[in-house]
Amino acid sequence: MPSTSPGLKIATLRGVPVYIGRSWPIIALVIVALFGPQVARLHPEWGASAYLLAAAYAVLLLVSVLAHEAAHAVVGQACGYRVNRIVADLWGGHTAYDSPDATPGHSALVAVVGPLTNLVLAGAGWFALTQSSGDGAGHLLLLAFTFSNGFVGLFNLLPGLPLDGGFIVDALVWKVTGSRAKGMKAAGWCGRIVAVAVVLWALVPVLRGEGSTWNLMWFALIAMFLWRGASTAVTVGTNREFLSGIRVAQVMRPAVSAAADTPVSALPEGPDPVVLLGASNEPVAVVPPGAHVRVPLEQRDRVPASAIAEAIVSGATAIVADTQADITAVLPGFEGDTTPQLVVVTQPAPAAAPPHGEQVIGVVLLSDLERALQAHAGAQGRDLRTT
Template sequence: MTRRLSGGGFTIARVAGTPVRLQYSWFLVSAVIVVLFGPQVQRIFPEIGPLAYLVAAAYAVLLLVSVLAHELAHALTARAFGWPSTEIELNLWGGHTQFVTRGATPGKSLAVALAGPAANLLIAAVGWALIEALEPVGVLGMLASVTVLVNFLVGVFNLLPGHPLDGGRIVESAVWRSTGSQDRGMLASGWAGRAVVVAIAATVLALAASGSPRVSILVVVVATMVCFFLWQGAGESVRLARARLAHRRGLDGGREGSQER
């Protein structure tokens, strides 16, 4: 995902001159992953004992690496268009890449947006092929499967058509290209993001009402947090687009008034 970055955290690396910052909130996510998945790993591999929690911590690291691969794909594609990246942030919600756009077009914007999900889906495909060829077993086999699953989910989720997800850039680019206005594209992307939130919430509620065993309290809590985050991002896009369109209308009106005088 690409959006404006927040402060805090610390730099863990520099890639092609771009600082990669890890927010402290990531440790909260990793702790939750360890607590939730540690007991599951222990049930599957009772012989490893407390080391099951170390395997669960590896889940969190694999998620971090998958998100980093996603954001690096954004940054490197932007750099190919001459858009320098200023920072990559890894945090509670995944990650963000901030870069300076120069001479942006709908096509370039679309390419940068799609690069992130494409990287994850490529990793998932390569990982799946290696699993099929090598057939790893035990803890190694589990971690390989987790790598494939995490990258697949990160790639597919980010393709959902609404801001602040990468799929929102698809909507924005399509409307931008058809109307000639990036602001109208941003407005459409924001409303599409709100529609995605409604769809996610409706799906979870419908499954919960049907008594589906797939919907636990944890699923409801995570879905609520995700919907809150997405709704905030979509609302920010709508507000910003409306402000820009209103400003542009004001400028156009001022020019018309000057011409009449």
Template sequence: MAARRGFTLVRVAGIPIRFQYSWFLVTAVIVVIFGPQVSRIFPEIGLGAYAVALGYALLLMVSVLAHELAHALSAKVFGWPSTEIELNLWGGHTQFIAHDATPGKSLAVSLAGPASNLVIAGVGWYLIQTLEPSGVTGLLADVTVLVNFLVGLFNLLPGNPLDGGRLVESVVWQITGDQDRGMLAAGWAGRLVVGLVVGFVMWQVLVAGPNTNMVLVVVATMICFFLWQGAGESIRIARARLQRQR
């Protein structure tokens, strides 16, 4: 089982960072997709374009890792030990043990992740405006800002399994005094988010017609599948717990 889950390469702040094998698949796909695009922008660097595309993938990894470390370190503030950070096909996941959780603490730990990405994006944008980097350096700087902005913004969407789902969960939890009811509401909110994303993609396809960006469609489909599965799992767990309360 451990072999299928991947392996630990490093520890940060004492927390093991586990890489799923699927993460390396994502890296390879990024290099294959973005290598030719970089080559068209900078034809003079030849095969070096694929090294730049690998830089894209590494920047994504750093952005996701910063996000997960923010979760882990904020959990540590509340005395919740983190057992592992995992980087996988869908980004990352932080496992920690929450003692005496409250709606406020749960929300703070969840929002720490997207907040870290938005801070990185803001600082990066400021440095770009100040230093005005050009060439490959400027391209990678722009990618860093864009990736962190999108990761932060996307994770704020209000539905499980995204971090923004904790906002829905915490509000319902605070009102009802029942975390499981909050989880159930966040799961259904997650399915609503999927519906909105599907609607947006379909609208894009209708508008673009034959010029539709199929990479966008494929990525959006994969993301929707992940979100639907995560939202469904939240609903299943919450319903089971609520049944036991009766």
């Protein structure tokens, strides 16, 4: 998990922290700037209240985004994923989770529930509209809420990454070919097609003299976001194909675990490093093999293992369901502002409870990973310095 907060924490959902990202106020201001003048033109008698209505719409849109991401999170947990956080940000939102034993079916299910949630909200809004009358502030707000949820739900179902529909394409190709890498690449290319289609869809009315240049610019911005996400997916898929030739077992060194307050004299003996666990059973430090010799024999009963341990960089852990999985399972542990020299590898423990219900099985050293990558690249005639 990241060492710094992604924004303002506003709630917790089934143990998962929910944040408003630092960039979200930007989209809120854009909504007020765009929606406010439109309301003011429709109802000049409302005056400044038109902008208050626009601000209320921004809040309702935030609720819709959080509902979308909450659906991903809840279904993800039901599928066995460890969900780390929910964040509403400039581009809508995202749910971060670890899924060491993901399947195509689970991936598709987690993806589709987000858009379906928006469509359910749109249906509820439409029903409320049929029961209301007039053109007051509440009616206008409900109309905007219904339209936006319908649009977001349908748009997210378009078949290309980074949209949720892209994960469905990914899951389908993954299921048919047995390769997640091929699924990612296919969904990425579909995402590029969707990005081009979005621009063309907005461009045609402008060329006919019927559309708005502002709308074209807005959809072009969305298309740029889609293209960037799709291109990232293609790159990830390509890299995953390369990395699929290296297994976690090839780079992992076995390790054992112990409580952080264990006396040095009680540490497990042997050539393996000892991972120290904190109060919540999370890895906090590692005792290198042979480190106990630095403590005089007569003091080892009184000195805690944490005194001779090396702290683990925040987030330097990886959950692996099977050590024969490819090393993409451990790579996220090496990401962050500070590249860790070591990542602790854990396996899900069915009898244990989340959020730290995993058992330590080993560690991966950055130096071992780099040697494995260079050796695999050499075997394939690739130069990692240029890829």
